[in-house]
Amino acid sequence: MEPHIVRLGASRNEADALADLHTRSRQIAYRGLYGDAYLDHALFDVSRVVWRARFETFDPATDLILAAMEDDEPVGLAYASFRLNPALGALLDNLHVAPERKGHGLGSALLAEVARWLIEDHAGAPLHLEVYAPNQAALGFYLRKGGVETTRYRETAPGGREVDVVRYRWAKPGALLD
Numbered sequence: 001m002e003p004h005i006v007r008l009g010a011s012r013n014e015a016d017a018l019a020d021l022h023t024r025s026r027q028i029a030y031r032g033l034y035g036d037a038y039l040d041h042a043l044f045d046v047s048r049v050v051w052r053a054r055f056e057t058f059d060p061a062t063d064l065i066l067a068a069m070e071d072d073e074p075v076g077l078a079y080a081s082f083r084l085n086p087a088l089g090a091l092l093d094n095l096h097v098a099p100e101r102k103g104h105g106l107g108s109a110l111l112a113e114v115a116r117w118l119i120e121d122h123a124g125a126p127l128h129l130e131v132y133a134p135n136q137a138a139l140g141f142y143l144r145k146g147g148v149e150t151t152r153y154r155e156t157a158p159g160g161r162e163v164d165v166v167r168y169r170w171a172k173p174g175a176l177l178d
Contacts, residue, residue, distance in 0.1 A: 003068040003075050003106060005113050009058040018067060019051035020044075021074045025096035033132055035159020042158070054079065064090075064117045068097070068106045076106040080114050080127070088169070089126030090118055111145060115176035127173045132157070133164035142168045146175045 008014045026047075027039050034043075054065065062083050068076030076097040084091040092114055097106045118125050131138045133152070147168030157163045170176060 003070040005066055005068050005109060008065045008067050009055060009060065009063070012052060012055060014067070015051040015055040016048060017074050018077050019047040021077055021098060022051065022094060022096055023047045025099060028099050029135060030132070033134055033161060033163055034157050035161070038158040064114060066110055066113050068110060075101045076110050078110040078114055080117070085128070088128045090122065092127055092129040095129070107141060108145070111176050115173035118173045124173060126169060126171050128167055128169040130165050130167050133166050139166065146170060
């Protein structure tokens with residue numbers, strides 16, 4: 001069965017399922033960026049707290065939670081919000097696809113749904129996101145999708161490592177629908 005994308009925001013069970021997928025994705029993508037102790041022991045609980053809070057404070061006027069669902073399980077997720085940095089437009093704070101499902105277009109489909117939300121519900125407001133510079137796969141993906149690098153800065157990742165962060169922006173998210 002092909003995954004289908006749904007909007008979420010109602011159930012704590014949905015929050016936990018997305019948190020678990022998010023954790024699994026970050027344990028692979030951020031190995032070497034985050035400390036191993038954080039990835040292996042703290043991340044699960046941290047993710048559940050973050051996702052439960054997102055669902056508890058969810059406001060469909062400012063937030064979007066998407067899941068690519070297959071057999072009633074999320075295999076991809078996206079979270080965008082105007083609350084996090086409204087001066088820059090909507091922030092795509094998370095876009096993750098289950099490691100075994102990468103390369104099948106789910107990330108592109110989720111990104112297109114975020115763009116559609118911005119066009120249909122927010123007059124085509126700009127979109128931005130931030131990604132760790134060592135995550136070359138993500139950097140390449142966002143460049144292929146037309147993201148424009150606007151900022152680089154350093155931050156301390158969980159576990160204490162200093163890492164460069166790259167901000168990408170789409171002034172006109174309709175380009176993500178092509």
